[in-house]
Amino acid sequence: MKALFLTFHGFHATNGISKKIHYQVRALEANGVETHLCYLSEKQGIKYRMLDQEILADYGDGIKGKLYKRFEFNSVFRYIIKNQIDLVYIRSDHNANPFTIRLVRKIKKAGIHVVMEIPTYPYDQEYILSKGKIQLLIDKCFRKQLAKYLDQIITFSNYKTIFGIPTLQISNGIDFNDIPVKQEANDTSQEIHLIGVAEIHYWHGFDRLLKGLANYYIHSPQYKVYFHIIGDFFSPREREEYMSIIKENHLAAYVILHGRQAGQMLDLLFELCDFGIGSLGRHRSGITNIKTLKNREYAARGIPFIYSEID
Numbered sequence: 001m002k003a004l005f006l007t008f009h010g011f012h013a014t015n016g017i018s019k020k021i022h023y024q025v026r027a028l029e030a031n032g033v034e035t036h037l038c039y040l041s042e043k044q045g046i047k048y049r050m051l052d053q054e055i056l057a058d059y060g061d062g063i064k065g066k067l068y069k070r071f072e073f074n075s076v077f078r079y080i081i082k083n084q085i086d087l088v089y090i091r092s093d094h095n096a097n098p099f100t101i102r103l104v105r106k107i108k109k110a111g112i113h114v115v116m117e118i119p120t121y122p123y124d125q126e127y128i129l130s131k132g133k134i135q136l137l138i139d140k141c142f143r144k145q146l147a148k149y150l151d152q153i154i155t156f157s158n159y160k161t162i163f164g165i166p167t168l169q170i171s172n173g174i175d176f177n178d179i180p181v182k183q184e185a186n187d188t189s190q191e192i193h194l195i196g197v198a199e200i201h202y203w204h205g206f207d208r209l210l211k212g213l214a215n216y217y218i219h220s221p222q223y224k225v226y227f228h229i230i231g232d233f234f235s236p237r238e239r240e241e242y243m244s245i246i247k248e249n250h251l252a253a254y255v256i257l258h259g260r261q262a263g264q265m266l267d268l269l270f271e272l273c274d275f276g277i278g279s280l281g282r283h284r285s286g287i288t289n290i291k292t293l294k295n296r297e298y299a300a301r302g303i304p305f306i307y308s309e310i311d
Contacts, residue, residue, distance in 0.1 A: 005036065037051075045061040094136065098142065172293045179300040182270055185274070196278075202284055203282050206242070225254065279309060
């Protein structure tokens with residue numbers, strides 16, 4: 001079987017979604033599926049649609065490049081037909097629109113199986129504090145029409161159907177070859193180091209932990225608790241909220257913001273830390289059941305961890 005894994009964004013070494021997609025491609029290949037990855041890239045302002053390491057389409061720069069990367073899919077369809085792809089695996093970017101519908105309809109008409117992964121469902125709540133409300137509005141107008149041409153929707157939730165289409169319920173997974181196990185336990189008799197790795201959105205709920213630390217340190221305890229936050233903030237709003245809590249409660253010595261980290265530096269931080277912090281606010285986005293990548297990566301590292309959703 002030959003598969004095309006289609007995404008609508010690019011990759012970054014420190015991004016969990018980027019790592020997850022590469023894990024999925026490797027998993028398909030390990031199960032005998034010849035899998036090719038289609039994604040977006042940019043270099044010196046020029047937008048490209050890539051196929052593995054080759055340029056599939058050059059969209060140029062400026063407004064033209066920005067529009068073409070979102071709406072040009074003829075190059076994708078031509079590749080699918082020319083290379084006799086059997087399965088198209090789409091990772092939804094909440095981008096149902098007439099252009100994606102046209103692509104999926106043509107794939108289906110050609111007799112090719114097509115499935116779409118919706119990474120988090122329901123997802124409307126994620127846009128409450130986001131600038132992407134217009135994107136969500138367009139998606140809501142067209143997502144059921146897009147779903148009509150899918151064989152199945154892939155979900156990490158417990159929903160049997162989504163948008164009226166049967167789901168295939170799977171779990172998030174990681175590649176153990178990429179994640180080293182913590183080498184030894186640290187001495188936690190005098191202090192403990194917590195670690196939270198995420199692109200920080202409001203549903204991660206790390207602010208709940210910060211407020212807990214604020215209450216804890218009011219009493220000047222001898223036992224010290226440190227929280228290492230790895231990753232960037234999704235928007236200035238989250239950063240302002242976190243920095244305000246840290247400053248007002250004099251937590252700068254106990255909350256360390258490391259920014260994005262990957263590779264050896266990330267491994268060293270896990271060696272320093274003792275306990276993982278998963279999402280503590282998934283209820284804010286209307287999520288009860290979810291199988292997050294973060295929890296699995298903590299488990300693979302060999303450290304204990306907490307989270308608030310049902311996994």
